[in-house]
Amino acid sequence: MDPTLSTAALASLERMINSALSYDPGSQQKLRKLGSKTLQICCQGPTITTFVLIDDGQVQLRQHYEGQIDCQLKGSAMALANLGLSSQHSLANSGVQVFGSTGLLVDLQGIAKDLDIDWEEPLSQLLGDVAGPSLAGLVRKGISFWREREASVWQRSGEALSEELRATPHPYELEDFNQAVDQLRDDGERLAAKVGKLQHSLEAALNAAKQGNQPE
Amino acid sequence: MSEHKQEQETTHFGYETVDKGEKAGRVADVFHSVAAKYDLMNDLMSGGIHRLWKRYTIELSGVRAGQKVLDIAGGTGDLTLKFSRLVGPEGQVVLADINDSMLKVGRDKLIDKGVAGNVQVSQADAQFLPFADNTFDCITIAFGLRNVTDKDLALRSMLRVLKPGGRLLVLEFSKPGNPLLEKAYDAYSFAFLPTMGRLITNDADSYRYLAESIRMHPDQNTLKDMMSDAGFAACEYHNMTGGIVALHKGIKP
Ligand SMILES: C[S@@+](CC[C@H](N)C(=O)[O-])C[C@H]1O[C@@H](n2cnc3c(N)ncnc32)[C@H](O)[C@@H]1O
Numbered sequence: 300m301d302p303t304l305s306t307a308a309l310a311s312l313e314r315m316i317n318s319a320l321s322y323d324p325g326s327q328q329k330l331r332k333l334g335s336k337t338l339q340i341c342c343q344g345p346t347i348t349t350f351v352l353i354d355d356g357q358v359q360l361r362q363h364y365e366g367q368i369d370c371q372l373k374g375s376a377m378a379l380a381n382l383g384l385s386s387q388h389s390l391a392n393s394g395v396q397v398f399g400s401t402g403l404l405v406d407l408q409g410i411a412k413d414l415d416i417d418w419e420e421p422l423s424q425l426l427g428d429v430a431g432p433s434l435a436g437l438v439r440k441g442i443s444f445w446r447e448r449e450a451s452v453w454q455r456s457g458e459a460l461s462e463e464l465r466a467t468p469h470p471y472e473l474e475d476f477n478q479a480v481d482q483l484r485d486d487g488e489r490l491a492a493k494v495g496k497l498q499h500s501l502e503a504a505l506n507a508a509k510q511g512n513q514p515e
Numbered sequence: 516m517s518e519h520k521q522e523q524e525t526t527h528f529g530y531e532t533v534d535k536g537e538k539a540g541r542v543a544d545v546f547h548s549v550a551a552k553y554d555l556m557n558d559l560m561s562g563g564i565h566r567l568w569k570r571y572t573i574e575l576s577g578v579r580a581g582q583k584v585l586d587i588a589g590g591t592g593d594l595t596l597k598f599s600r601l602v603g604p605e606g607q608v609v610l611a612d613i614n615d616s617m618l619k620v621g622r623d624k625l626i627d628k629g630v631a632g633n634v635q636v637s638q639a640d641a642q643f644l645p646f647a648d649n650t651f652d653c654i655t656i657a658f659g660l661r662n663v664t665d666k667d668l669a670l671r672s673m674l675r676v677l678k679p680g681g682r683l684l685v686l687e688f689s690k691p692g693n694p695l696l697e698k699a700y701d702a703y704s705f706a707f708l709p710t711m712g713r714l715i716t717n718d719a720d721s722y723r724y725l726a727e728s729i730r731m732h733p734d735q736n737t738l739k740d741m742m743s744d745a746g747f748a749a750c751e752y753h754n755m756t757g758g759i760v761a762l763h764k765g766i767k768p
Contacts, residue, residue, distance in 0.1 A: 302753055303564060303756045306574075363577070365577040366579060
């Protein structure tokens with residue numbers, strides 16, 4: 300990928316995060332308490348490495364970093380987005396491997412969740428640049444899936460409290476989500492195939508019509 | 516023999532061939548003339564993309580707190596500004612340029628942004644750097660090398676003042692890999708840039724020089740070889756924006 304594109308995507312994401320932090324002194328304070336820390340996110344398929352540098356309550360996003368790393372995450376784009384953007388803290392069944400300080404990860408997840416940021420646009424832009432629109436679309440759908448899901452969790456008011464008090468999700472929930480994503484992907488592929496077929500028959504029909512119109 | 520001599524003593528000023536002694540003066544005129552509006556033009560010409568190219572350069576520099584950095588041909592100090600934050604109070608950044616008009620704009624900008632203490636401003640020629648051997652952990656030259664009369668001399672001079680293990684980063688216009696992009700870029704730089712230069716700085720010639728000097732600059736692999744020949748190790752480059760710009764990196768062994 301052209302580094303100009305990834306640099307642009309990371310720069311805009313970074314600006315969004317820091318501006319959201321400036322409007323949320325509580326979260327910024329929590330971040331500042333973490334001191335100087337670095338998280339490395341290795342996305343495999345598509346391959347993108349991002350370093351999240353935290354210092355003095357500010358976030359920097361980079362593609363290259365040569366200093367010490369406190370925590371490293373490895374997983375597919377879907378699995379990582381799932382882990383980072385849902386309110387779930389559990390790594391079990393998430394498909395993400397973690398090396399180093401999981402404490403840092405949990406803290407960051409907590410802060411990220413509170414921040415008022417629309418992650419969808421910059422993330423799908425970043426992924427779209429690397430992997431093309433299909434994966435970006437998938438992530439986009441994944442994100443809105445979580446949004447709706449979380450909204451509905453809140454609506455079930457009786458359960459809402461206990462849901463929130465739990466530190467780890469029920470494994471079924473993650474399974475559930477993974478299945479939903481698989482389903483979505485299959486549906487998407489089927490849809491694409493149908494569209495292809497339709498296009499094909501449309502073209503055939505047009506050709507036939509053209510030939511029929513041609514004077515003998 | 517005399518013909519050979521003549522060949523050695525002329526060089527390119529954009530598309531013109533000029534005496535070697537003359538090029539530096541002509542380049543100086545260009546930058547004296549554009550200094551005041553340089554930052555504005557940079558943003559307009561590149562649609563702000565030069566900021567991304569520079570940001571990536573900073574990432575690849577690996578510069579850390581406490582290090583010493585030379586930003587040669589640093590002009591109005593974009594890279595210096597970022598480095599001064601990275602090296603912190605224990606480190607040092609030298610903003611150097613041959614042209615005092617550019618340095619003056621740079622110095623004012625740094626003061627304006629509240630940078631002080633760890634930045635030193637120095638008027639210097641990249642070919643004859645006035646620093647002791649093995650001084651810097653990192654040297655950057657951004658959009659500067661193509662203006663230098665003797666690039667080999669400059670590369671060797673930079674190698675000398677780098678510490679062993681230190682790295683040189685050359686950010687420079689280069690050759691787009693895609694012929695279509697090259698065409699579009701040519702049209703942009705030869706028609707659009709001088710016109711914009713005339714509108715904003717009242718100086719089309721300077722921006723025509725810019726376009727021509729970009730064209731005459733060595734392509735990716737030539738520059739990489741030049742760096743190896745000068746003594747740099749592990750030379751590599753990263754194309755950006757389809758190769759319109761390339762970032763070359765070399766390490767002093
Ligand atoms: C296009 S500007 C780049 C400024 C800055 N690095 C940037 O990226 O915005 C080129 C600079 O190279 C400087 N320059 C030209 N020849 C030089 C030389 N031999 N030694 C040092 N600087 C030189 C010019 O004065 C000018 O400021």
